[in-house]
Amino acid sequence: MSGPTRMSGPTRRSLLAGVAAVGALGTAGCSRVATASSTEGGDLLGRLKAQGVVRLGIAGEIPFGYIDTDGELTGEAPELARVIFKRLGVDRVQPVPTEFGSLIPGLNSQQFDVVAAGMYVNPERCAEVIFADPDYQMLDAFIVRKGNPKGLHDYKDVVEKNAKFATGTGYAEIGYAVEAGYKESDILIVPDQVAGLNAVEAGRVDVFAGTALTTREVVKNSGKAESTEPFRPIVDGKPHVDGGAFAFRPTETKLRDAFNVELHKLKESGELLRILRPFGFTRAEMTDLTAKELCGG
Numbered sequence: 001m002s003g004p005t006r007m008s009g010p011t012r013r014s015l016l017a018g019v020a021a022v023g024a025l026g027t028a029g030c031s032r033v034a035t036a037s038s039t040e041g042g043d044l045l046g047r048l049k050a051q052g053v054v055r056l057g058i059a060g061e062i063p064f065g066y067i068d069t070d071g072e073l074t075g076e077a078p079e080l081a082r083v084i085f086k087r088l089g090v091d092r093v094q095p096v097p098t099e100f101g102s103l104i105p106g107l108n109s110q111q112f113d114v115v116a117a118g119m120y121v122n123p124e125r126c127a128e129v130i131f132a133d134p135d136y137q138m139l140d141a142f143i144v145r146k147g148n149p150k151g152l153h154d155y156k157d158v159v160e161k162n163a164k165f166a167t168g169t170g171y172a173e174i175g176y177a178v179e180a181g182y183k184e185s186d187i188l189i190v191p192d193q194v195a196g197l198n199a200v201e202a203g204r205v206d207v208f209a210g211t212a213l214t215t216r217e218v219v220k221n222s223g224k225a226e227s228t229e230p231f232r233p234i235v236d237g238k239p240h241v242d243g244g245a246f247a248f249r250p251t252e253t254k255l256r257d258a259f260n261v262e263l264h265k266l267k268e269s270g271e272l273l274r275i276l277r278p279f280g281f282t283r284a285e286m287t288d289l290t291a292k293e294l295c296g297g
Helices: 012-026 044-051 076-087 100-108 155-160 173-179 193-201 212-218 253-269 271-279 291-295
Strands: 053-058 092-097 114-120 136-138 140-145 165-168 188-190 207-211 225-227 242-248
Touching: 044 053, 044 253, 053 076, 053 100, 076 092, 076 114, 076 242, 076 253, 076 271, 100 114, 100 242, 140 193, 140 212, 155 173, 165 173, 165 193, 173 207, 188 193, 193 207, 193 212, 193 225, 207 212, 212 225, 242 253, 242 291, 253 271
Parallel strands: 053 092, 053 114, 165 188, 165 207
Antiparallel strands: 114 242, 136 242, 140 207, 140 225
16 A cells, blocks of 8 residues: 545644654553454454444554544544444444554454555455455555656666665555566665655655655655656556555455445445545546455456
8 A cells, every 4th residue: 555635735744743643542542352253254243333433453644544633533544434334333433553564464463353544455465354345546656856856757767777766564566666676675665655755855765656645745845855647557567556445354254245335335426535535535546446356356
């Protein structure tokens, strides 16, 4: 995902504050996560209704799921979760912040109930969790120095120009760079897009790869860096579009299916775009992609 706003722009300071606030809230969770389901298809939804709260795994990434400067949970995935889980009879959502690379392990070890972090659906992740259908689609973009002095517009450019390359922990962009021929051991892995911006500004790397939305947002107040035009990465020799979705434990098919029913209602009515628009999403990010397609099934 990554992870990739046309909000009333948070400054770089507020981006950092949001991530810092995530850590503080992570230690203050009050309700216990529901335990593993024992019935076929899972019984988590019933238990969530009974306790009145669903715990959301988030990764502190604007615009997907983060804590704002007022200490409030927001982002496209938490706001969508509020709407859908309310319709499913669960009144409250509670954030459980973690690093992006810890979201799937945290979900499967029951630290939270659902991943609500705009996570890209891909075959590797589909082997560990089950996904709802994507609520958005997304292209990639780079953070580069002002003026893009090395002329880096896609992963092929990064390889051919021997650029120093960075991306985020657990990001799909790692695989895209490797597929283009970049040596994985040479990739600088940083925690998030803020660290990626810092690395570019400091000259430690030439380029940081992330989603089009996150890269565009994080450079807004930078005097040294800019984001490139969005582009499609090449996957298995073909231009690829990513889709981000909610993730569930493999046993919880009933909850995933109920979530999908409400998600598709929101797509059909146009309400999904209304919910996501404040976070920079446009009609171009709306999608009919399915999890099955992106899982390779």
